[in-house]
Amino acid sequence: MQVRSNPETREAKLLLITGSLRSASLNRQLVLVASQAFGGTSILADLDVPLYNGDLEKAQGVPDGVLRLHAQIAESDAVAISTPEYNQSLSGVLKNALDWVSRVGKNPWTEKPVAIMSAAAGRAGGARAQYALRLALNPFQPRLLTGPEVMVAHAPEQFDNHGQLTSEAYQRKLNTLMGKLANEAYQQIRNACE
Numbered sequence: 001m002q003v004r005s006n007p008e009t010r011e012a013k014l015l016l017i018t019g020s021l022r023s024a025s026l027n028r029q030l031v032l033v034a035s036q037a038f039g040g041t042s043i044l045a046d047l048d049v050p051l052y053n054g055d056l057e058k059a060q061g062v063p064d065g066v067l068r069l070h071a072q073i074a075e076s077d078a079v080a081i082s083t084p085e086y087n088q089s090l091s092g093v094l095k096n097a098l099d100w101v102s103r104v105g106k107n108p109w110t111e112k113p114v115a116i117m118s119a120a121a122g123r124a125g126g127a128r129a130q131y132a133l134r135l136a137l138n139p140f141q142p143r144l145l146t147g148p149e150v151m152v153a154h155a156p157e158q159f160d161n162h163g164q165l166t167s168e169a170y171q172r173k174l175n176t177l178m179g180k181l182a183n184e185a186y187q188q189i190r191n192a193c194e
Contacts, residue, residue: 012040012185015076019083019094019129021048026119026155027082029163033171034080034117034150037178040185043076045069047097057103066100073101074108077185078115079142080178085120085129090136098136109140113184115177117150119158125151145180148173 016031028044035042049065050056073079083090101108116133118126130151137144150173152158158167165171 010189012038012077012182012189013075014038014040014042014181014185015072015079016042016044017047017079017081017094017097018044019047019081019091019133021093025084026152026159027084029159030117030119030150030152030155030165030174031080031082032163033165034082034115034174034178037175038078038080038182040077040182043072045072045097047093049097049100052096052099052103062100062104066097067104069097070101070104070108073112074106076112077188078113078181079109080181081114081116081133083116083118083126083129083133085118085122085124085126088128089132090129094133095136098140102140107140109137109142112142113145113181113188114142115145115181117152117174117177119152119155121155123153125153125155127151143184145177145184148176150174150177 014035016035018025018027018031020027046065049063083094116130118130120126134144152170158165160166
């Protein structure tokens with residue numbers, strides 16, 4: 001899919017979120033490859049924040065890392081989320097971040113274009129985690145893209161030594177998904193300029 005940006009508009013800002021904290025995470029690799037397909041500028045969010053605890057929030061307020069994440073979501077033109085599948089669902093890290101962000105002022109997700117993807121060791125490629133993530137995002141009312149679904153199965157064998165996808169089929173789906181996300185982002189930028 002051809003990304004249609006207008007040379008008169010600014011470059012789209014993409015926020016990358018991965019549901020794993022490991023630096024060598026396959027989902028981190030996937031979302032970084034996705035950012036290459038998107039173009040524009042991108043930033044990788046840090047979800048290493050404390051577990052949500054109402055007592056902590058009351059005593060110390062919302063942690064700085066959560067405030068930073070909230071601002072990154074709000075300031076981005078689009079978000080790409082890659083989730084691992086832990087015990088047939090999304091990771092606790094990702095769910096915790098969503099819960100914390102919901103505690104900060106205005107909802108930054110409303111009508112935000114969002115693409116989700118997953119990489120998992122199993123043959124379904126994280127399908128159940130994506131379903132759970134869609135349910136977890138529903139209350140925030142983002143503009144979730146419906147496809148193509150990018151579910152990288154047997155993920156440890158799907159990346160080369162440079163972190164690039166080795167499967168043309170997966171890369172093609174990812175390019176299409178990210179092209180759609182970029183078009184949504186640039187449309188929002190154009191609408192804001194009119």
